[in-house]
Amino acid sequence: PLPPGDTSVLAGLYGPAEAKVSKELPDRAALEVLLRPKVGLPGVMERSREQLLRQTCEAVVLGVLHPRTAITLVLQVLSDAGSLLSCCLNAACMALLDAGLPLTTLFCGVTCALQPDGTILLDPTARQEQEARAILTFAIARSERKVLMANTKGSCSVEEMQQCLAAAQRAADTIFQFYRDSVRRRYSKS
C-alpha cells in the first residue's frame, strides 16, 4: 500500500525480444511504449505521452546493437498526485537501467511549475499544478545536462523558460544521485 498523495508509476520493460515482421526495423531495435492510465482506457493524451517517452528512450538506447528486435516498455499509472510525466520518465530510465540495455546516457524527468507571482516550484503537487501559470516538464540527459525532451503547459516568457530549465538542470543532479543509490542498493544485497 502506497502512501496517499504520492505519484507512482510501475514500469515493465521487455526486450530485446523477437519483433513481429511488420514492426521490425532492419538496422535497429523497434521501441514501443504503452502508457496505461489509472482509470479508463488510454486516450489521445496517453498516445501523445507515449510518443514523447518513446522518442526520448529512442534517443538514449543504442538500438543499432540489437537490430530487428522489439523493446517494449509498459507504464502503469498507480496514482497521480502531480508531476506525472516526469515520474513516467524516471520510471522509464530506471527500467532501462534495470534491464541492462545499452544506453548512451541516463536521463531524468523534472517538472517545474511557474506560480502566478513568478516563483519557480519544482516537482509540484496536483494542487500546485492547477494554480500554476505554466508547467514545464524537461527530460535532462546526464551528459552535459542537455535537454532531451521538453513539454510545456500554459504560457510563459522566454526568460522564465530559461530560468526553469536552469533550475531543472540543477535538480537533475539529485535525481541521478538517487539512481546511483538505488542501483547500488539493489546490487549490494545479492
Place this chain on the structure above:
Amino acid sequence: LSICSRTVEPLEYYRRFLKENCRPDGRELGEFRTTTVNIGKCLCSITTADGSALVKLGNTTVICGVKAELAAPAVDSANKGYIVPNVELPSLCAERFRSGPPGEEAQAASQFIADVIENSQMIVKEDLCITNGKLAWVLYCDIICLDYDGNLLDASVFALLAALKNVQLPSVTINEETGLSEVNLKKKNPLIIRKYPVATSFAVFDDTLLIVDPTAEEEDLATGTVTIVTDEEGRLCSVHKPGGSPLTGAKLQDCVTRAITRHKEVKKLIDKVIKSITPK
C-alpha cells in the same frame, strides 16, 4: 569524386548540402518554404463549414474546417463552451499512413493542437457560453492533411488560426416562454480571437545542426524535432521537443529567437489575407 545517390545513401547526400549551409531544394538552413493561405467560402472550398482555411507550406497542404454547434455546458464548468480539435492524416496524404483508426502521429498532433489552444488562450471558453448552465457553443475544428511533406504541426496551427479568424457565429437567444433556443442566421458576430499563436518547427541533424521547416525527407533523416509556439507578445505557448537528440539550453534559445521572427512573418501574411477578404 564518389557518386552519392539520393535513394541509396540519403544521409550522406544531405550531409554534403548541409556542409555548404544549404539544402537540396535550394533553401538556407533558416529559410521557410513558400507559405500560402486561402480563407473563407470563396477561396477555400468548404461551403458547409462556419469557417475554413487552406494552408500550403511548400507541398504540405492542410485544410481546416470549423463547425459550430450548440450543446449544454458541462456540469462542473457551467460557463464554458467546448473546442474540439481533431487532426486527421488520411491515407491519401502520404504512403506511410494506412486507412483505419487514427495512428499515433495523428493522435499526438490532435493533442498538440488542443494544448496550443489551451496554452495560448486564443479562444477563451467562457466566450463560447451563451447562457450559463444551459447553452454553449461547441467548435469542432477538423484539420485534415491533404498532402504530407513534413512540418505538419506548423501548417495545422496556421490553418486553425486562419479558419477560426474566419468563423462567424450566429447570435442565439433563448425564448423565455418555450425555453428553446432561437438561432438568428442573419445576425452574425465574428469569433473573439485573443491571441495569435504561430508554430515554428525545427529538425535536428547529427545532434548539432538545426534546420527550420523540414520536408518529409528531412524529417526521416533527422535525429530529432523541436516545435516552438509563440504568440504576438513573444510569450512561449509551447515548447514541444518530443525526445530526439539532446540540445543545450543555448540551442533551444536559438530556436526560440527564430520562432519569434517567424511569428512576425506569419502575422503579416494573415493580416494581409484577412484584409483582402473583409468586405469594404
